[in-house]
Amino acid sequence: MTPEPHRLVHDRVVCTGSRLALLPIGATLGYYALPTSLQTQLLAQFTPQLLAYLAMGIWASGTSEIARQLGLERAKFINGLKWGLLTGLVLGCLNTIVILSLYPSFGYDITFLTQTPHGRLPVLLMVPWFICCIAFFVEINFRGFLLGRLAEFERKWRGDHLGRQLTPLALLATTLVFTFDPFMVNTFRHLHWIALWDGLVWGTIWLRTRNLWITIVAHAVEVIIMYSAVRTAIG
Numbered sequence: 001m002t003p004e005p006h007r008l009v010h011d012r013v014v015c016t017g018s019r020l021a022l023l024p025i026g027a028t029l030g031y032y033a034l035p036t037s038l039q040t041q042l043l044a045q046f047t048p049q050l051l052a053y054l055a056m057g058i059w060a061s062g063t064s065e066i067a068r069q070l071g072l073e074r075a076k077f078i079n080g081l082k083w084g085l086l087t088g089l090v091l092g093c094l095n096t097i098v099i100l101s102l103y104p105s106f107g108y109d110i111t112f113l114t115q116t117p118h119g120r121l122p123v124l125l126m127v128p129w130f131i132c133c134i135a136f137f138v139e140i141n142f143r144g145f146l147l148g149r150l151a152e153f154e155r156k157w158r159g160d161h162l163g164r165q166l167t168p169l170a171l172l173a174t175t176l177v178f179t180f181d182p183f184m185v186n187t188f189r190h191l192h193w194i195a196l197w198d199g200l201v202w203g204t205i206w207l208r209t210r211n212l213w214i215t216i217v218a219h220a221v222e223v224i225i226m227y228s229a230v231r232t233a234i235g
Contacts, residue, residue: 017149048182
């Protein structure tokens with residue numbers, strides 16, 4: 001049994017973390033209530049992510065064992081590399097087929113990808129450096145911080161102090177926020193729906209393993225595969 005004072009401290013930290021996680025979620029919802037003229041502003045699109053990193057910084061400043069809570073312990077890296085590579089290869093190949101074959105077969109245009117910020121950057125800058133940086137920070141934000149804090153709160157709410165159960169509400173909430181991130185939607189248009197199944201897969205992996213290295217590596221490998229294939233196909 002956890003001593004009562006320690007339990008109270010833990011519960012307070014969980015509540016604080018969950019409140020902070022609600023900040024970028026609320027900002028994402030608020031974005032879609034803005035007038036269309038404001039939704040086109042880059043600052044408005046980035047505000048939810050900026051608030052997420054701010055909230056994470058506040059949470060981290062008052063939290064111990066940050067690496068453990070995010071799932072970034074050194075001991076987990078090799079296992080994370082192995083399973084991340086496998087997951088990234090599978091998702092990367094499947095999503096490449098979706099982008100290059102399935103979407104065009106339904107009449108969707110994908111040539112706009114050449115005009116995105118990612119499409120305009122030099123290949124040697126994108127692969128692997130920029131993609132790996134994006135994967136690292138996005139996974140820390142959406143899986144390590146947002147999903148982690150909401151999962152802790154859901155377990156506390158359900159009385160699961162041992163952490164044996166999955167947290168479907170936290171998983172669904174963070175996956176939807178990831179899928180409908182304003183910058184994601186405005187940049188990748190109809191392709192942003194790919195983030196829905198990616199978010200479900202990566203979130204489930206994190207909840208099962210508490211190893212963020214897996215999702216970071218999987219995210220990076222998947223995007224490298226998709227980016228390389230699309231760049232080759234449409235220039």
